Amino acid sequence: MVTDHGGGVWSVQVPIPDNPLGYTLVHLLDTDRGPVLVDTGWDDPDSWDALVNGLAECGTSVGEVYGVLLTHHHPDHHGLSGRVREASGAWLAMHPADTAVVRRTREAPARLWLDYLIDKLAAAGAPDEHLVPLRTARAAGRGRVLPGERPALPDREIVPGELVDAPGRRLRAIWTPGHTPGHVCLHLEEGRRLFSGDHLLPGITPHIGLYEDPEDGTASDPLGDYLDSLERIARLDPAEVLPAHQHAFAGAPDRVRELLAHHAERLADLRALIAVRPSTPWQLAESMRWNRAWDELPHRSRNIAVAEAEAHLRRLVKLGLAEPVAGSHPVRYAAA
Ligand SMILES: [Zn+2]
Ligand SMILES: [Zn+2]
Numbered sequence: 001m002v003t004d005h006g007g008g009v010w011s012v013q014v015p016i017p018d019n020p021l022g023y024t025l026v027h028l029l030d031t032d033r034g035p036v037l038v039d040t041g042w043d044d045p046d047s048w049d050a051l052v053n054g055l056a057e058c059g060t061s062v063g064e065v066y067g068v069l070l071t072h073h074h075p076d077h078h079g080l081s082g083r084v085r086e087a088s089g090a091w092l093a094m095h096p097a098d099t100a101v102v103r104r105t106r107e108a109p110a111r112l113w114l115d116y117l118i119d120k121l122a123a124a125g126a127p128d129e130h131l132v133p134l135r136t137a138r139a140a141g142r143g144r145v146l147p148g149e150r151p152a153l154p155d156r157e158i159v160p161g162e163l164v165d166a167p168g169r170r171l172r173a174i175w176t177p178g179h180t181p182g183h184v185c186l187h188l189e190e191g192r193r194l195f196s197g198d199h200l201l202p203g204i205t206p207h208i209g210l211y212e213d214p215e216d217g218t219a220s221d222p223l224g225d226y227l228d229s230l231e232r233i234a235r236l237d238p239a240e241v242l243p244a245h246q247h248a249f250a251g252a253p254d255r256v257r258e259l260l261a262h263h264a265e266r267l268a269d270l271r272a273l274i275a276v277r278p279s280t281p282w283q284l285a286e287s288m289r290w291n292r293a294w295d296e297l298p299h300r301s302r303n304i305a306v307a308e309a310e311a312h313l314r315r316l317v318k319l320g321l322a323e324p325v326a327g328s329h330p331v332r333y334a335a336a
Contacts, residue, residue, distance in 0.1 A: 041080045104213075106151065178230075191239065
Protein backbone atom coordinates (compact mmCIF):
# COMPACT_ATOMS: atom_id res chain seq x y z
CA MET A 1 0.00 0.00 0.00
CA VAL A 2 1.24 3.46 -0.95
CA THR A 3 0.45 6.84 0.64
CA ASP A 4 1.13 10.12 -1.15
CA HIS A 5 2.15 12.58 1.57
CA GLY A 6 2.43 15.47 -0.90
CA GLY A 7 5.48 17.55 -1.74
CA GLY A 8 7.19 14.66 -3.53
CA VAL A 9 7.09 12.35 -0.52
CA TRP A 10 5.48 8.91 -0.53
CA SER A 11 5.48 5.93 1.81
CA VAL A 12 5.28 2.28 0.83
CA GLN A 13 4.14 -0.37 3.31
CA VAL A 14 6.70 -3.16 3.12
CA PRO A 15 5.53 -6.18 5.17
CA ILE A 16 7.62 -7.77 7.92
CA PRO A 17 6.70 -11.47 7.89
CA ASP A 18 5.45 -12.98 11.17
CA ASN A 19 5.94 -9.81 13.15
CA PRO A 20 3.30 -7.89 15.14
CA LEU A 21 4.70 -4.60 13.79
CA GLY A 22 3.19 -5.60 10.44
CA TYR A 23 5.21 -3.45 8.07
CA THR A 24 7.98 -0.95 7.63
CA LEU A 25 7.10 2.35 5.99
CA VAL A 26 9.74 2.87 3.34
CA HIS A 27 9.73 6.54 2.36
CA LEU A 28 10.45 7.81 -1.09
CA LEU A 29 11.65 11.36 -1.63
CA ASP A 30 11.67 12.78 -5.12
CA THR A 31 14.96 14.56 -5.98
CA ASP A 32 16.45 16.07 -9.16
CA ARG A 33 18.47 12.89 -9.68
CA GLY A 34 15.70 10.38 -9.01
CA PRO A 35 14.07 8.93 -5.91
CA VAL A 36 15.96 8.69 -2.64
CA LEU A 37 14.67 6.03 -0.26
CA VAL A 38 14.63 6.28 3.51
CA ASP A 39 15.10 2.62 4.61
CA THR A 40 14.31 -0.41 2.44
CA GLY A 41 12.44 -3.08 4.46
CA TRP A 42 12.79 -6.72 5.48
CA ASP A 43 14.72 -9.15 3.31
CA ASP A 44 11.96 -11.47 2.09
CA PRO A 45 10.58 -12.19 -1.41
CA ASP A 46 7.09 -10.86 -0.53
CA SER A 47 8.58 -7.73 1.00
CA TRP A 48 10.69 -7.18 -2.11
CA ASP A 49 7.59 -7.51 -4.31
CA ALA A 50 5.72 -5.00 -2.13
CA LEU A 51 8.60 -2.52 -2.47
CA VAL A 52 8.89 -2.99 -6.25
CA ASN A 53 5.11 -2.66 -6.76
CA GLY A 54 4.94 0.29 -4.37
CA LEU A 55 7.62 2.20 -6.27
CA ALA A 56 5.73 1.51 -9.50
CA GLU A 57 2.58 2.95 -7.89
CA CYS A 58 4.59 6.08 -7.08
CA GLY A 59 5.34 6.38 -10.81
CA THR A 60 8.96 5.23 -10.66
CA SER A 61 10.86 1.96 -10.41
CA VAL A 62 13.50 0.36 -8.25
CA GLY A 63 16.02 0.75 -11.10
CA GLU A 64 15.61 4.56 -10.89
CA VAL A 65 16.59 4.83 -7.21
CA TYR A 66 19.42 7.35 -6.79
CA GLY A 67 20.37 6.65 -3.18
CA VAL A 68 19.27 4.98 0.06
CA LEU A 69 19.45 6.60 3.49
CA LEU A 70 19.31 4.13 6.36
CA THR A 71 17.92 5.38 9.66
CA HIS A 72 19.61 2.41 11.39
CA HIS A 73 20.94 -1.10 10.83
CA HIS A 74 17.95 -3.22 11.99
CA PRO A 75 16.83 -5.84 9.43
CA ASP A 76 13.33 -4.35 9.02
CA HIS A 77 15.04 -1.16 7.76
CA HIS A 78 18.22 -2.33 6.09
CA GLY A 79 17.24 -5.85 4.94
CA LEU A 80 16.56 -5.11 1.28
CA SER A 81 19.29 -2.49 0.83
CA GLY A 82 21.67 -4.87 -0.95
CA ARG A 83 19.01 -5.85 -3.46
CA VAL A 84 18.04 -2.24 -4.12
CA ARG A 85 21.70 -1.38 -4.75
CA GLU A 86 22.07 -4.33 -7.13
CA ALA A 87 18.97 -3.34 -9.09
CA SER A 88 19.77 0.37 -9.33
CA GLY A 89 23.43 1.13 -8.62
CA ALA A 90 22.23 3.43 -5.82
CA TRP A 91 24.56 4.35 -2.95
CA LEU A 92 23.71 3.23 0.61
CA ALA A 93 24.36 5.65 3.44
CA MET A 94 24.37 5.00 7.20
CA HIS A 95 25.80 6.57 10.35
CA PRO A 96 29.27 5.11 11.06
CA ALA A 97 28.27 3.81 14.52
CA ASP A 98 25.65 1.55 12.90
CA THR A 99 27.93 0.68 9.99
CA ALA A 100 30.32 -0.65 12.64
CA VAL A 101 27.54 -2.95 13.89
CA VAL A 102 26.91 -4.14 10.30
CA ARG A 103 30.61 -4.83 9.85
CA ARG A 104 30.75 -6.83 13.10
CA THR A 105 27.66 -8.84 12.14
CA ARG A 106 29.17 -9.66 8.74
CA GLU A 107 32.50 -10.73 10.20
CA ALA A 108 31.48 -12.56 13.37
CA PRO A 109 30.45 -16.18 12.98
CA ALA A 110 26.96 -16.91 14.35
CA ARG A 111 28.56 -19.07 17.03
CA LEU A 112 30.40 -16.09 18.50
CA TRP A 113 27.16 -14.17 18.63
CA LEU A 114 25.53 -16.99 20.62
CA ASP A 115 28.50 -17.10 23.01
CA TYR A 116 28.12 -13.39 23.58
CA LEU A 117 24.37 -13.65 24.15
CA ILE A 118 24.67 -16.59 26.56
CA ASP A 119 27.41 -14.89 28.59
CA LYS A 120 25.49 -11.65 28.72
CA LEU A 121 22.27 -13.34 29.87
CA ALA A 122 24.09 -15.47 32.46
CA ALA A 123 25.80 -12.37 33.85
CA ALA A 124 22.39 -10.69 34.11
CA GLY A 125 21.06 -13.59 36.20
CA ALA A 126 19.08 -15.57 33.59
CA PRO A 127 18.12 -18.99 35.02
CA ASP A 128 19.34 -22.23 33.47
CA GLU A 129 15.98 -23.08 31.90
CA HIS A 130 16.26 -19.91 29.83
CA LEU A 131 19.83 -20.64 28.76
CA VAL A 132 19.34 -24.33 27.85
CA PRO A 133 17.78 -23.72 24.39
CA LEU A 134 20.61 -21.31 23.52
CA ARG A 135 23.29 -23.75 24.70
CA THR A 136 21.61 -26.52 22.71
CA ALA A 137 21.61 -24.33 19.59
CA ARG A 138 25.28 -23.56 20.10
CA ALA A 139 26.16 -27.23 20.59
CA ALA A 140 24.21 -28.11 17.42
CA GLY A 141 26.15 -25.47 15.48
CA ARG A 142 23.11 -23.32 14.84
CA GLY A 143 23.51 -19.58 14.78
CA ARG A 144 21.49 -16.49 15.09
CA VAL A 145 18.43 -17.25 13.00
CA LEU A 146 17.83 -13.89 11.46
CA PRO A 147 17.62 -12.88 7.85
CA GLY A 148 20.13 -10.31 6.82
CA GLU A 149 22.84 -12.20 8.64
CA ARG A 150 25.12 -10.77 5.98
CA PRO A 151 23.63 -7.29 5.74
CA ALA A 152 24.94 -5.00 2.98
CA LEU A 153 27.91 -2.83 3.85
CA PRO A 154 26.99 0.84 3.22
CA ASP A 155 29.08 2.91 0.75
CA ARG A 156 28.66 6.28 2.40
CA GLU A 157 28.57 7.90 5.82
CA ILE A 158 25.67 9.95 7.06
CA VAL A 159 27.29 12.95 8.72
CA PRO A 160 25.25 14.44 11.60
CA GLY A 161 24.22 18.05 11.06
CA GLU A 162 24.99 18.01 7.34
CA LEU A 163 22.72 18.03 4.32
CA VAL A 164 22.58 14.64 2.62
CA ASP A 165 22.98 14.08 -1.13
CA ALA A 166 19.39 14.76 -2.22
CA PRO A 167 19.76 17.14 -5.19
CA GLY A 168 17.17 19.93 -5.18
CA ARG A 169 16.19 19.17 -1.58
CA ARG A 170 17.30 20.32 1.84
CA LEU A 171 17.42 17.13 3.87
CA ARG A 172 19.53 17.31 7.00
CA ALA A 173 20.80 14.40 9.10
CA ILE A 174 20.17 14.48 12.85
CA TRP A 175 22.00 11.91 14.95
CA THR A 176 19.55 10.37 17.43
CA PRO A 177 21.41 7.54 19.21
CA GLY A 178 19.52 5.35 21.70
CA HIS A 179 17.51 2.73 19.83
CA THR A 180 20.83 1.93 18.11
CA PRO A 181 24.15 3.76 18.49
CA GLY A 182 23.98 5.23 14.97
CA HIS A 183 20.27 5.91 14.58
CA VAL A 184 19.53 9.04 12.54
CA CYS A 185 16.44 11.07 11.78
CA LEU A 186 16.29 13.08 8.56
CA HIS A 187 14.78 16.54 8.55
CA LEU A 188 13.26 17.77 5.30
CA GLU A 189 13.67 21.48 5.86
CA GLU A 190 11.13 22.52 3.23
CA GLY A 191 7.87 21.82 5.07
CA ARG A 192 9.70 20.90 8.34
CA ARG A 193 8.99 17.18 8.03
CA LEU A 194 10.93 14.59 9.94
CA PHE A 195 11.68 11.04 8.81
CA SER A 196 11.98 9.59 12.30
CA GLY A 197 12.83 5.92 11.71
CA ASP A 198 12.22 4.03 14.97
CA HIS A 199 13.24 6.97 17.16
CA LEU A 200 9.80 8.51 17.45
CA LEU A 201 6.68 6.40 16.75
CA PRO A 202 3.10 7.48 17.46
CA GLY A 203 1.99 4.49 19.56
CA ILE A 204 5.01 2.30 20.27
CA THR A 205 7.83 2.81 22.76
CA PRO A 206 10.99 1.90 20.85
CA HIS A 207 13.17 -0.77 22.41
CA ILE A 208 16.15 0.63 24.28
CA GLY A 209 18.61 -2.06 25.34
CA LEU A 210 22.35 -2.10 25.66
CA TYR A 211 24.20 -1.59 22.37
CA GLU A 212 25.09 -5.00 20.96
CA ASP A 213 28.81 -4.49 21.28
CA PRO A 214 30.93 -7.30 22.75
CA GLU A 215 33.67 -4.74 23.37
CA ASP A 216 31.47 -2.37 25.37
CA GLY A 217 32.31 -2.46 29.06
CA THR A 218 30.14 -0.09 31.01
CA ALA A 219 30.90 3.05 29.08
CA SER A 220 27.78 3.44 26.98
CA ASP A 221 24.45 4.68 28.29
CA PRO A 222 21.90 3.99 25.54
CA LEU A 223 18.92 5.19 27.57
CA GLY A 224 20.72 8.42 28.44
CA ASP A 225 21.54 8.85 24.74
CA TYR A 226 17.91 8.17 23.84
CA LEU A 227 16.46 10.69 26.29
CA ASP A 228 18.88 13.36 25.00
CA SER A 229 17.98 12.50 21.40
CA LEU A 230 14.29 12.82 22.22
CA GLU A 231 14.77 16.29 23.63
CA ARG A 232 16.69 17.31 20.52
CA ILE A 233 13.68 16.32 18.39
CA ALA A 234 11.23 18.13 20.69
CA ARG A 235 13.30 21.33 20.29
CA LEU A 236 13.31 20.88 16.51
CA ASP A 237 9.50 20.72 16.69
CA PRO A 238 8.82 19.40 13.17
CA ALA A 239 5.44 20.11 11.60
CA GLU A 240 4.98 16.46 10.67
CA VAL A 241 6.64 13.21 11.69
CA LEU A 242 6.98 10.40 9.14
CA PRO A 243 7.95 7.34 11.20
CA ALA A 244 9.07 3.94 9.90
CA HIS A 245 6.11 2.10 11.49
CA GLN A 246 2.43 2.85 12.10
CA HIS A 247 1.49 6.22 10.56
CA ALA A 248 2.44 9.87 10.06
CA PHE A 249 1.56 12.26 12.89
CA ALA A 250 1.91 15.84 14.18
CA GLY A 251 2.79 17.05 17.68
CA ALA A 252 6.30 15.65 18.15
CA PRO A 253 6.94 17.56 21.43
CA ASP A 254 3.82 16.01 23.04
CA ARG A 255 4.87 12.53 21.99
CA VAL A 256 8.39 13.20 23.32
CA ARG A 257 6.93 14.27 26.68
CA GLU A 258 4.97 10.99 26.90
CA LEU A 259 8.09 8.95 26.22
CA LEU A 260 10.19 10.91 28.70
CA ALA A 261 7.49 10.36 31.34
CA HIS A 262 7.36 6.64 30.54
CA HIS A 263 11.11 6.21 31.09
CA ALA A 264 11.13 8.42 34.19
CA GLU A 265 8.44 6.19 35.67
CA ARG A 266 10.40 3.03 34.83
CA LEU A 267 13.55 4.47 36.39
CA ALA A 268 11.63 5.39 39.56
CA ASP A 269 10.01 1.92 39.74
CA LEU A 270 13.37 0.17 39.38
CA ARG A 271 15.02 2.39 41.93
CA ALA A 272 12.19 1.59 44.40
CA LEU A 273 12.66 -2.14 43.78
CA ILE A 274 16.42 -2.16 44.39
CA ALA A 275 15.98 0.04 47.46
CA VAL A 276 13.98 -2.82 48.99
CA ARG A 277 16.23 -5.65 47.80
CA PRO A 278 19.39 -5.73 45.67
CA SER A 279 18.45 -7.58 42.48
CA THR A 280 19.86 -8.93 39.23
CA PRO A 281 18.72 -7.40 35.93
CA TRP A 282 16.79 -10.62 35.28
CA GLN A 283 14.86 -10.35 38.58
CA LEU A 284 14.09 -6.73 37.82
CA ALA A 285 12.89 -7.56 34.30
CA GLU A 286 10.52 -10.12 35.87
CA SER A 287 8.94 -7.46 38.05
CA MET A 288 8.70 -4.73 35.41
CA ARG A 289 5.50 -4.21 33.44
CA TRP A 290 5.45 -5.59 29.89
CA ASN A 291 2.74 -5.93 27.28
CA ARG A 292 1.90 -9.33 28.77
CA ALA A 293 2.60 -11.37 31.88
CA TRP A 294 6.22 -12.49 32.30
CA ASP A 295 5.24 -16.19 32.14
CA GLU A 296 3.66 -15.59 28.74
CA LEU A 297 6.58 -13.66 27.23
CA PRO A 298 8.26 -15.63 24.44
CA HIS A 299 11.93 -16.55 24.87
CA ARG A 300 13.22 -13.80 22.58
CA SER A 301 11.04 -11.16 24.21
CA ARG A 302 12.59 -12.01 27.57
CA ASN A 303 16.03 -11.34 26.11
CA ILE A 304 14.78 -7.97 24.96
CA ALA A 305 13.14 -7.30 28.34
CA VAL A 306 16.32 -8.00 30.29
CA ALA A 307 18.30 -5.75 27.93
CA GLU A 308 15.73 -3.02 28.55
CA ALA A 309 16.10 -3.49 32.33
CA GLU A 310 19.89 -3.26 31.97
CA ALA A 311 19.67 -0.05 29.97
CA HIS A 312 17.59 1.51 32.77
CA LEU A 313 20.04 0.24 35.41
CA ARG A 314 22.95 1.69 33.44
CA ARG A 315 21.15 5.05 33.51
CA LEU A 316 20.54 4.83 37.28
CA VAL A 317 24.24 4.05 37.80
CA LYS A 318 25.26 7.04 35.65
CA LEU A 319 22.91 9.22 37.70
CA GLY A 320 24.51 7.95 40.93
CA LEU A 321 21.24 6.34 42.03
CA ALA A 322 22.30 2.69 41.79
CA GLU A 323 25.46 0.64 42.03
CA PRO A 324 26.48 -2.95 41.39
CA VAL A 325 26.99 -4.96 44.58
CA ALA A 326 30.72 -5.64 44.80
CA GLY A 327 31.64 -9.27 44.16
CA SER A 328 28.12 -10.37 43.16
CA HIS A 329 27.82 -12.82 40.29
CA PRO A 330 25.41 -12.69 38.56
CA VAL A 331 25.59 -9.00 39.23
CA ARG A 332 23.07 -7.52 41.64
CA TYR A 333 22.25 -3.84 41.82
CA ALA A 334 21.49 -1.85 44.96
CA ALA A 335 20.25 1.68 45.52
CA ALA A 336 23.12 4.14 46.00
ZN1 LIG B 1 14.79 -0.67 14.96
ZN1 LIG C 1 11.82 -0.85 12.97
